Amino acid sequence: MATPTLKQQKTFALVRIIGGFAAACVLGYSFVANVAAGQPAEGAVLGTGIMALLGLGYAAFYTRSLSRIAEQEKSAGKS
Numbered sequence: 001m002a003t004p005t006l007k008q009q010k011t012f013a014l015v016r017i018i019g020g021f022a023a024a025c026v027l028g029y030s031f032v033a034n035v036a037a038g039q040p041a042e043g044a045v046l047g048t049g050i051m052a053l054l055g056l057g058y059a060a061f062y063t064r065s066l067s068r069i070a071e072q073e074k075s076a077g078k079s
Contacts, residue, residue: 013066020056020058024055027048027055028055031048
């Protein structure tokens with residue numbers, strides 16, 4: 001199977017970054033709203049908070065990946 005081009009890799013990374021950040025925002029809002037409403041931070045509410053953090057981690061991982069792709073693109077442009 002052929003490897004994706006650098007442009008395709010950038011596009012995939014950007015989609016994953018935006019998706020992870022959007023999920024983190026929605027889940028984070030839900031967690032904060034529930035805790036502010038007086039729900040204890042346990043069970044499903046705690047799970048929502050953990051998933052929000054995982055969404056941020058997912059976005060951060062692909063941000064790093066996008067940085068590596070940009071470095072490859074820059075080095076390919078110099079050659």
